[in-house]
Amino acid sequence: MKKKPAWLFIAACSAVIIIAGTALTQWTAAHTDRYMRNRLMLQAVAIGRQVSIEQANALTFSLADKDSHVFQRLRSQMIAYSPAVKSSFGTEDRFLGIYSMMMREGKIFFGPENIDVKDPRSSVPGETYERPPSELLRVFASGSPLVLGPYTDEFGTFISAFAPVLDPQTGKTAIIIGIDFEAKGWKADIARASIFPVIITLLLLLVLAGSSILVFKRSRTAPEGRGSILRNADAIIAAAFGLAITLTAAYVAHINETYDHKDAFSQLAASKAFGFTQAITDIRDDYLEGFSRFIESRPVLDLKEFNEYAGFLRRNYVVQAWAWIPRVPEKDREVFVRQIRSGGQAGFALWQHDAAGEPVPAENKSEYYPICYVEPLSGNDRALGFDVGSDPFRRKAFESAARTGLVTGTDAVTLVNTKDGKRGIVVFRPVYDGNGSKNLRGFSSASVVIETLLKKYISDEPFAEHSSVLIDLYEMKEGSPDMLLASMSHGHANPDPKAAIVMPVFAFGKTYAVLAREGAGFRMLYPEWAGWLTSATGIAFTALSVLFIIFLSGRRAALEEQVLQRTEELRASEESYRKQFTDNSSVMLLIDPEDDRIIDANHSAAEFYGYPREKLCDMHAMQLDPVPGKEALKVKPFVDSGAMKYIKARHQIAGGQVRDVEIFSSSILFGKKRLLQFIVHDITERMKMEDELKRKVAEFEIMNKVAINRELRMVELKEKIAKMEEKIRKDSGGTDDKGQNPPNKISGGLNGAGGGS
Secondary structure, three states, X not given: OOOOOXXXXXXXXXXXXXXXXXXXHHHHHHHHHHHHHHHHHHHHHHHHHHOOHHHHHHOOXXXXXXXXXXXXXXXXXXXXXXXXXXXXXXXXXXXXXXXXXXXXXXXXXXXXXXXXXXXXXXXXXXXXXXXXXXXXXXXXXXXXXXXXXXXXXXXXXEEEEEEEEEOOOOOOEEEEEEEEEEHHHHHHHHHHHOHHHHHHHHHHHHHHHXXXXXXXXXXXXXXXXXXXHHHOHHHHHHHHHHHHHHHHHHHHHHHHHHHHHHHHHHHHHHHHHHHHHHHHHHHHHHHHHHHXXXXXXXXXXXXXHHHHHHHHHOOOOOEEEEEEEEOEEHHHHHHHHHHHHHOOOOOOOOEEEOOOOOEEEOOOOOEEOEOOEEEOOOOOHHHOOEEHHHOHHHHHHHHHHXXXXXXXXXXXXXXXXXXXXXXXXXXXXXXEOOOOOOOEEEEEEEEEEHHHHHHHHOOOOOOOOOOOEEEEXXXXXXXXXEEEEEEOOOOOOOOOHHHOEEEEEXXXXXXXXXXXXXXXXXXXXXXXXXXXHXXXXXXXXXXXXXXXXXXXXXXXXXXXXXHHHHHHHHHHHHHHHHHHHHHOOOEEEEEEOOOOEEEEEOHHHHHHHOOOHHHHOOOXXXXXXXXXXXXXXXXXXXXXXXXXXXXXXXXXXXXXXXEEEEEEEEEEEEOOEXXXXXXXXXXXXXXXXXXXXXXXXXXXXXXHHHHHHHHHHHHHHHHHHHHHHHHHHHHHOOOOOOOOOOOOHHHHHHHHHHHHO
């Protein structure tokens, strides 16, 4: 079978690597996109949960909202929180739109948003959404959150998350909170997250190229000339590919586990953050609102009535103190103090802090806002009589509450009613005279200890040895650095927002960001072992493979050494054979038995046949036979048997002369091909001598036969003569005087004649 070019194999491997790398890159991009969409959805839902149905109903989604305190507060909270969202995505320098929408008569109108009015992508309250995506209409209809995009509208091309704010009574969508992320930046983030698979693909291609070069160089280098790198090329290639594939597998396992890990933590962190938000909402909408309405229903509130109602509120222990803070004009100061003292608080007096933080009598001013009643009294009695208006932070908060009519909290302050100086938030709700009067009567107040609030609603159960979630609470202000209010971690250090879950809390006119990080408990429940286990397994397998290949390479090197030695011996043997063949005085031919072609001929053959060696090597053995085809018929049988054969033949040499030859033929292995070796002896003269000898022998045999026949005739004649003499003697009947027969004249004459012959 024809061997395929090496470049085809390399091209096929490159194609496989590129296809696999492309698939891995797309897989990573899909996982990253899904995770980013989930995070964007989580942000939209979290912001939507911060908007109460009362706020939604208070907005008209028209130009009139510009003067609405609800509109202004919600807009400022969106603006303050947007940097936290950007930080969590690592996109501080990009556009991120947070906005609200309402559908009325089949049209969609914009409301509060975080976009600067100078930005061309901003909208004024009540502006119509001209080219909304069709999926947005389904969100209004279904009341289910959705992430969609990229899509293009009149403001640009975006990936957006939409979360509805539902009316709890009707279940219908009141408004929708949207978050826009520019598609261009979104794609750039996904591409950045997908760069590692591209690096892995390039690394594998580089390993393939290096491996090809090593193999090519080794194939072109004789075994004795190979250095340690070439000798161990297989092990090096296996190690490189093994580590690269291990890195790829570990990356896939790590990414898959990481995203599952993040999804699980996002759900856990969201549940805790939503619990924190619900606690704030309960304080604002249930406890404080009910407390305020109770006070409004009492034209004159005495201590007993206060204690009866506020005693119920003590069950919410995250609130350090519930207080009634009336507005006291200067002209009523003394009367107010006497009434409170007569009501059961004998030592009551108005006071404030001096520059050193020590309590001093309240300075004269047009009006005072003293803490009149407080519950629970134990531990909070120090706060009685404190003029809240003397503290600039508290004054700013309750003045905002009075101006807007909305529940408003302070920045983080040191609570007056704590001995250990705990920081907290004092929340004010304006209380008016009854029957819809706008005459400010004072403020109901709740002092919330931030650390206590975090521990109750966000921390793990008391018996948990390790926290699953570590929470940091920040206060966000537009144009100001973030302020850390509380942290559940010891030795707090600024965490990376991209490695944490950030959730909003819009409460008391403030914007808070809950930054959730993984605790030791969560890492124990969800250990990230997949990547390490895959790496360890891959490295172990690679190491075993390399050791096995090194073992095989050692065996191969030994075999190569043996092959080299044997090759050298064969080369020497072949050289010896070649020399013996070429310089041999005997006529020698190498014949290809398949086509009868003369492969090689020595000098003696060229001299004998009268052809140059080059021409002789272009001829076929049948061309040497005066009768073509006859020689081949004689040669074929012993070619097949492979045994030494002897034949006599007649070969025609150059010039047409025919010579008698005898051929000793044997089959030999030349390389991988079996050839036929002819040793040819010229026996023409011998054949002539043999023919002459045969003629002489024939003549001798004829002469011998003639001589033998003559002798036989003589014997036969002698026998006849003897018989005749015997007959004559008998016929004569006489003898001589000595008693003997007389000599026979005839017999004597014949014998004498015979003796003479």
